[in-house]
Amino acid sequence: MVYLDYSATTPVDDLVLDTFNQVTKKFIGNANSLHQLGIESKNLMDTAVEQVANLLKVKKSEVIFTSGASESNNLAILGCVFAYPRRNKYILTTELEHSSIENQIPFLKQLGFIVDFIELDEYGRVDEAKFLKKLENDPVMVSIGMVNSELGVYQDVNTLGKLIHEHSKAIFHVDGTQAVGKMPLDLENIDLFGFTAHKFYGLKGIGVLVKKSTCHLVPLIHGGKSQSEYRSGTPALGLIVSCAKALRLAMESLDVNLKKVQELHAFLIEKLQKMSYIIINSNEYSIPHIVNISIVGIKPETMLHALSEKEIYLSTKTACSSNQKLSSALKALKKDDKISSSSLRISISHLTTKDELLYFVKALEKSYHELEFESRLH
């Protein structure tokens, strides 16, 4: 099997899973129960929250555990706009956002918000001059993904955050889902920052939203006391502790892993560039973990199935938006239906090997020729 879909989800690290099992079995108390077992669970939870806070260089009270990145993104945007009812009903975002942000837009429009897109340059990066102009419209919040999930294009969120706070009173939300564990983080100029553990070898079902004390938020899930006042529900202790562990492991091995991925990325690009029918959509501002390509004339789903038969697994667009026809992110950037309707996302990890990539490249070549011949027959 060759797994090349690490940006969709990663296999859980044995150490992380071990933590989850141990915590789940040993700490049976509800962290909010006021008996001894509850206190023990709460102690462990507090330590885990503190570890996450220290790793992200934020305060303990600024860490909110959620069920994943989609919830973090919803809580960030809806929770924030509800908290500022008197501000301008105007939100800025980009066309490169994940579906958990993109699909909030119709709902926000129903609520009377105008959602405006920030202009991007040819690489998919925020055009700072045009962005400054838009900030003059006094948005209540700006939401920008740190790394786009389809093309891997990263934004300089630190600089953008500075611009936002210097020129407006907007709250700055950053979806960090594809960035955490893959690139260094600096949350200094960010008010809200969300991510999920299963993108860095943690378990599915647990995410984080960092809410700085610089902004307000109203909860979307109401109920009893929990890990944070911004999100009710019995604290998922096993998931919380395993998330803290996964984050520590990811941050500690970031440099080493990044170097490996950069080498693998260079190796893969070199091979792909030799195949004339392949258009590489990722660019120099893409993280090395994601390589987006288009093969014009071949339906990506067909290619996906052909590769899948050879036990090679990757995505057309992102797994979360794969039911849509066109990639909106790619469309926004390439302005070409043919390219944006025929894209494949290869996402690699430090666990990937050169042999796997070679096997993949050969399989891709073979499948292309078979499918191309077949389509000419019809």
Place this chain on the structure above:
Amino acid sequence: MERVILIKYGELTTKKGNRNFFVHTLTENIKMKLKNYHVTIKKDLSRMSISFDLEQMDEILEKINQVFGIHAYHIAHKVPSNIEDIKIEILTMLKSISFSTFKIEVKRSDKTFSMNSMELERFLGGVVLKNLEGKKVDVHHPDVLFKVELCKDYTYLYTNSIKGLGGYPVGTQPKALAMLSGGIDSPVAIYLALKRGIKVDAVYFEAMPHTSIEAREKVISLTKKLAKYKNKITLYVVPFTEIQEAIYKNGNSDYCITIMRRMMYRIMDRLCKKNKAVAIINGESIGQVASQTLNSMAVINEVTKTPIIRPVACLDKLEIIDIAKKIDTYEISILPFEDCCTVFVPKHPVINPVLEECLKSEEKFDYFEMIQKAIDNILTFSITEDDKKKYEDLL
């Protein structure tokens, strides 16, 4: 690399006959505090030594600075007993601190060493003068007194001492129960009582549903902070609602707080006997509120013969706050949750209560039975400090 903390017994050595008991208690407390670390603890007549790995130094010093009974200590570098190693280490150590005058003092238990103490002092002094610019020897008042303790296999090198937390080892005095409300004063009172070596456990009076679960959690958080200084603190949570409601139904409202305090003391008195505690500790500060005037204290105190220690009685609020900040309880204490002392405050609480008036109000209801019921329904929690090490494997 190995480092050694050298703890001189300091004030403990004045305890003649009890000295062994004090030193033993201190050793046990340190062992408990460092139970999650790889350390070797040795004690001899005049001092204790704790060897550990340099990598863990910050964490271990943080722990050592939370142990009462340590007045001062040195951090010694342990090197092999040969002249080259000693030389190199002295220079590295002195380069990392700023000073202008120094003195080197050598103690040599290995009499077979090639130089005697005086020779070695002179030799090492020469090494320092040759290698570090602008330094002078001052044998009377040096900025840095550099000590070299030469044993057969290893040598300790150390400079000026570091101040410890002071006080007596916790456990050198018997048990006492402290009233912990959640405010600023009572945690400070407990800290000071622990400092004198008293084995303090805590009692929290709770008036649910007038007080919230958050108020109880706040008290638990405070206890955790205090448990840094005493391995484990037992927290007794007394259900006080019924008594408090009866007081307000039956009494002269200006006297409510006075009577409430009398009831609390009655319960404390019973709890002390039950748990073999010899004193009550609380955070009363003279004149701070109506129930803490000297006259109030006298009338309230009348219900018990158990000694009451009020460590912050004569401190100003700002002095108390300074300590609360130092021991990290202040931020928790100012969280805005009602406790049972603040839920039913009368408009004009009496500042000079008269005993007869109290007795008259108390006659109106059967508080004996209520007190018994409260004691029967006490919840007991065993609280230890947040220990990151404890969860290291999981995290």
